[in-house]
Amino acid sequence: MIENRPWLTGFSHLVLILGVLVVALPVWVAIVASTHPANAFGVGHIPLWFGDQAFANWHQVLIGKEGQASQVLRMTLNSLIMALGITFGKIAISLLSAYAIVFFRFPFRGLAFWVIFFTLMLPVEVRIVPTYEVVANLNLLNSYTGLTLPLIASATATFLFRQCFMSIPGELVEAARIDGAGPIRFFFDILLPMSRTNIAALFVILFIYGWNQYLWPLIVTTDDAYYTLVMSVKRMLSVPDGDIEWNKVMVSTLLAMIPPVLVVIGMQKLFVKGLVDAEK
Template sequence: MIENRPWLTVCSHLVLLLGVFIVALPVWVALVASTHPSSAFGSGSIPMWFGDQALANWQQALVGKEGQASDLLRMTVNSLIMALGITFGKILISLLSAYAIVFFRFPFRSAAFWVIFFTLMLPVEVRIVPTYEVVANLDLLNSYTGLTLPLIASATATFLFRQCFMSIPGELVEAARIDGAGPIRFFFDILLPLSRTNIAALFVILFIYGWNQYLWPLIVTTDDAYYTLVMSVKRMLSVSDGDIAWNQVMVSTLLAMIPPVLVVIGMQKLFVKGLVETEK
């Protein structure tokens, strides 16, 4: 019997509404601020309703003052290249490494997995000095390869794919072997279709991870041509003289939020299914 507790329902909804308000308020402030002129923030107060400069602010940010592509648009392309490169690189390497660990028999197979897993204790921030030295020695500074290559290895994705592959029945592997399927055909025709939802869930997580990178691009890029969008927000706030163009800062902030939001919305069903699906 399900008990009806109206006060519990009201309290739970109030908590949810409070959480939505806390999360949505900064987005609302950024959206409103992007529609006002820069002079509207001189008094230190933040407008809470829309202004009449939305089209001019967005046009200046995306098109530029002289009809040429702005730096903000170029940074968006750089962020997109970096995020997609990291995402596809992590998924590919993790798929292959998990496939080798689960389905191939070789000495020290378990030790190889645990060595990969222990790298979770060594994120980029911990090994950033030797990683930078390697990238510099390979002459990969100020390049898309330097932005993406050091970040594509992922112990987390390898672990998740390993758990996914271990749930595949052994009878399926034997049936594929009897039908004459080799390792490559088994990987492409059986494993990849069965891992579709897991790949989709990891794609969303890894894309957001790659898109939000700030420290690594800041270190390996000194050329404006390779700056990312997340870096642009910090650069716009670092003004030595004069007032900060808060309207342009908010436009940059909103533009930085759009791609991850679109990825989450577009892949929402596969993302949720990939996180909760346990049966093959």
């Protein structure tokens, strides 16, 4: 029996409301700031209500000034290519790795899995120097391959797919074998459809991971043609004499927030279902 405690319910709602305000306030400030002129931020306070320069600010960021084309759309495309490349690469490699570890018998199979799992202790920031050396020696600097290839391996996704595949009954594997399904057909016709929700959940997580990358693109790109949108926000803050155009910075920040939000909203049901199924 659940006791009815109005004070506890009210306190819980208060905590939730405060949490929403803390999270939403920076987003609100960014939205409002994108509607004001640049000089509105040099008077010692931050405006908290909309201005009348929204169209002009968004037009300058997306289209550019007269005689000077905007680079934001190209940076957005670069970020999208990088995020999708990392996402699909991680999912593909992790699926194949987990499939081999679970359903194939070969020497040192367990050792191979634990070696992959131990790489969780080595994030990109730790192995950044040798990774950069390899990419530079392969002449992959300033390229989409250099942006995505070093980041497509994922021990976390491999572990999650391994746990998912281990929950598949052995009878199903035997039935597929009796019906004449080979390894490739079993993988595409049975495993992939059964892993759909897990793939969707990982897609959301990995897309946001790839989209928000800053350090690696900053290191491997020196050509403006390969700069990402997250990098552009940082570059707009690095201006001489501290004359920062905060209205344009906030517009670029909102543009950088839109794709991850759309992915989360569009795949919300599959994302939640994939996380719930992963717990079983």
